Amino acid sequence: MAVTPTTLEDTVQLSAVPASVHRREVSASAAGSTTAARPGPAAAAGRLGTASRTDGPKEPGRGRARLRRFGLGLAGVVGVIALLELVVRTGLLPETWFPPPSQIFPAFAGLVADGELFGPVGQTLQGWVLGILAAAVVALPLGIAIGSVELAHRLTRFLLEFLRPIPPVALIPAAVLIFGSNLDMKVFLIAFGVFWPILLQTVYGIHDTDPTLRDTARSYGLPRHARLLRIVLPSALPYIATGLRIASAIGLILAITAELVVGTPGIGVSITDAQSAGDAQDVMYAWILAAGLLGFLLNGSLQAVERRILHWHTSFRGGNR
C-alpha cells in the first residue's frame, strides 16, 4: 500500500497552504484508498498472517512491542521539546520571538486553569462541526447518486475537476460580503472546502464497488435498495471515512484561517489577540499549541471510530480484535 490515509492527512495538517495542498491530497487519497479497498494478491498473502494472529492465543510479545512503540514515540516528542529548549536557551534562536517550551507549557496550563481556553476552542469546534455537517448532508447523497448512475458520473467528471481546485480561502472576500464576519461565514467557508473531499471520496467509493460483489448480490436476487444498502454502501465506507478524515483536517485549517483573517471568534482570534498584546509571546504559542492539540484529538477520535466500524478492512484487520 503506497499511501495510507494517515500519512496523507498528516501532510494536509503540516501544510502551510491548505487550499493548494488539499487538491493534491484528495486525488492522492483516492488512489491510496483504491489500493486499500481492493486487496491484490500481495494483500491477500499478508492477510493470512493476520488471520493466524487473531485466531491463535494472544502472543506474549505483542503488548511489549506496543509499549516499545509508544515509548519510542514519546521519547521522540520529549527529545524534540528538549532540543527546542536547548536551542532557545543557548541563544541560537532569539528568545524574543521564540519562547522556550518551559514557558509555553506553563502559559498553556494557565489558559486551561483559568478556563480561558475553552471558549475559543468551543467556537472553533462549533464552526468545524457545523461546516462538516452542512457539507456532508449534501455531499454524501449527491456522491451516492453520482457514483451509482454512470451517466451522472460521466456528466460531472469535468465539472468536479474544475470546481475542486478553487482554493476555499479565495472565497473569503465573497463570503464576508454575503454573510458578514460571523459564524455563518466561517461555516460556509468550511463547508465549501470540505465538500469536495467528501463528495469525491463518496463518488469514488460507490463507483469502485467490486463488480464481482455487485454480480454476487444480483445473482442472489437482492433488490436494488438492498444492493445499495448492504453491498455498495459498506464497500464504499472506507473511502467515505478517508474523505471525512481529510475533511476534518481541512475543516480545522479553514476554521482558524477564517478566524485569523476575518476575526470571527475562535482560536485564530485568540492567536492574533495574543500577538498584538506584544509582551506575551508565550501565550500566542500556547494558543498555537491548543490548535495543534485540537487537530490531534479530532484526528485521533475519527481514527478510533473508523477502526471500530471498519475493523474488517485491510488497513485495520487484526489491530483491534
Next chain:
Amino acid sequence: MLVVRDLSKTYALGGEPAMAGLDFTVGEREFVCIVGSSGCGKTTMLRCLSGLIPASEGSIELEGRAVQGPPEDMAYVFQDYSRSLLPWLTVAGNVSFPLKYKGLSKAEAAAATEQALAAVGLADRGNSYPWQLSGGMQQRVAIARALAYQPRILLMDEPFASVDAQTRAELEDLLLDIWRRFDITILFVTHDIDEAVYLSQRVLVLHKPAHVFESIEVDLPAERDQMETKKLPRFGELRTRVLASLRAPDTASA
C-alpha cells in the same frame, strides 16, 4: 432441468459474436462440466445463463420457466471467492444474507446457514470473518452460501482455479459429496481437463464463439477417488478425447 436453445450474444452492434448458437440440455441431478480454451466465450455464456445479462438471441429455460433475470432456484459460485465474499460480514452472515430476500424467516435462514456450513465442514467457523480463513476455506464459504440458497442448479465458474493442488483435490471431493447428498444439478466450468473428467458425468467442449462442439459422456464408475479413478485406463482415454476435441478444427461453424 436446464434447456439452452440456440443462444447467441453479440455485445456491439454488428460486432463479432461472443456466443453463437449455444445449444444444450442439462438433466435433473446431472453433473456437467464445460471446458473451453480461454477467450472462447465461457464468461459470456455464464453471465447469460445466470440471468446477469440478456442474450441477443435464443432461449434459456430452467425447470420449464424462461430465464430473464437471476433465477431463484439457481446459485452462482464465482471463481474469485475473495471478491465475492463480503469482508464486513462474518462467515455465517455471508451465507445467510441472501436468504432474507428469498423470503426465508430469520429462524429458517439460521437453520439453512447452519446446515450449509456443516455440509462444507465449517460448522465451527460461523463467527469468523472470511479474510481470517485460507483460500480453500473461503471458497467453502461461497459454496455454503450457494447451498443455503437451496438452488435446483449450481453454476460454478472455475471455482477451484485459484487454490493450491492439495486444496483443490479436497474441494473436488467435497463437491462430489455435496452433489450426492443434495438434490442438485451442477454445471461446472473449468479449463482443467482432468478436473472436468474426474468430476462430471458429461463434458461439454466449447469452441469459439461459445457453442457446444462436442458432448462427451464420462462413463467412469460413479464412485470417484483421486488416486484410483485417475489411474483407470478409461480416465486417460477420456482426457485424451476431451483434449483432442478442444484442439479439433471447428467444422461446424467455419
